[in-house]
Amino acid sequence: MRGYGAPQVVFAFESMLDDAATALGIDPVEIRLRNAAREGDANPLTGKRICSAGLPECLEKGRKIFEWEKRRAECQNQQGNLRRGVGVACFSYTSNTWPVGVEIAGARLLMNQDGTINVQSGATEIGQGADTVFSQMVAETVGVPVSDVRVISTQDTDVTPFDPGAFASRQSYVAAPALRSAALLLKEKIIAHAAVMLHQSAMNLTLIKGHIVLVERPEEPLMSLKDLAMDAFYHPERGGQLSAESSIKTTTNPPAFGCTFVDLTVDIALCKVTINRILNVHDSGHILNPLLAEGQVHGGMGMGIGWALFEEMIIDAKSGVVRNPNLLDYKMPTMPDLPQLESAFVEINEPQSAYGHKSLGEPPIIPVAAAIRNAVKMATGVAINTLPLTPKRLYEEFHLAGLI
CATH class of the missing domain: 3.30.365.10 (Aldehyde oxidase/xanthine dehydrogenase, molybdopterin binding domain)
Structure with missing residues (x-):
């Protein structure tokens, strides 16, 4: 029940x-x-x-x-x-269970060579649609299509960020702060890399629908996330795989x-x-x-x-x-x-x-x-x-x- x-x-x-x-x-x-x-x-x-x-x-x-x-x-x-x-x-x-129980969730995001994003979370998909919602959260926060976000739903306590489990209707509420925090950090790293490539101030750039754009001209794409990812992976001097991780305790x-x-x-x-x-x-x-x-x-x-x-x-x-x-x-x-x-x-x-x-x-x-x-x-x-x-x-x- x-x-x-x-x-x-x-x-x-x-x-x-x-x-x-x-x-x-x-x-x-x-x-x-x-x-x-x-x-x-x-x-x-x-x-x-x-x-x-x-x-x-x-x-x-x-x-x-x-x-x-x-x-x-x-x-x-x-x-x-x-x-x-x-x-x-x-x-x-x-x-969730707070304050009777401790509530914590972790999330890890990695950008792939084609500009798509892999999500690892301790929160478990048990048929309730958690992975779909987590994809939406990350896509909205980073600024990419949902189709470019893949949740790796193979939880393993040896390698997966920590999460207490799937119970108490807690998954989306408790996992969300960690996912959002990691997504914002990844977006910050993406924009910082784009600023170097485009010789722009990071403050002038943002990410919309998988493309780097100027804040003042969001309808004009400057670069796709795929192109940025390829530079991050394969430029001989700068970059590396862009990733972000977060773990947050919930007290509400x-x-x-x-x-x-x-x-x-x-x-x-x-x-x-x-x-x-x-x-x-x-x-x-x-x-x-x-x-x-x-x-x-x-x-x-x-x-x-x-x-x-x-x-x-x-x-x-x-x-x-x-x-x-x-x-x-x-x-x-x-x-x-x-x-x-x-x-x-x-x-x-x-x-x-x-x-x-x-x-x-x-x-x-x-x-x-x-x-x-x-x-x-x-x-x-x-x-x-x-x-x-x-x-x-x-x-x-x-x-x-x-x-x-």
């Missing part, structure tokens, strides 16, 4: 908050807006001021896209076997925020939940790669639906043996079980971040189950506080409530 620990706590908290809203007669979105963290509040984990807090904006944007008021009005005073409900839940999640940990909105139908007789629509809205700062971000959110939402409605490890009380140790008996949702997954983002720049971004890998799963539970409660009037909401569990709860 992504974000282990956080979904469980948020499920309890957001269920309790929703029950409070019901008891007080307050709209579930409104009670969350009243209690949402805002810029300037103290971060209870780090004690530092929160510099970006987009939870209110996420709730407002989600309420509009989802047509919350309209859908909620349609779910009032229902009778019969099929009943609709809408639910909402929020979350916050850190961008801005929280990401977001929420889930869900519309579902409960078949009371069959004890079955069908999701009609589900939407996640995230504040993860500046979105570095929209396509990868959308994929991350969709994956987390699917995992959250699995936790809420399907997945349960059954352990024999006497022997301790897992009774469903395979995918036949441990029910995971497949594509036909999932609805259309919708995502949206509120992009608020995080000033403590190297590229204005915050965590996104684990957050998408966190509020999903609570939103589904709250929607089931609205549809049926039954508050269920144990997951997953399987037909067996729904039957037991509905029977106790006198619905069946």
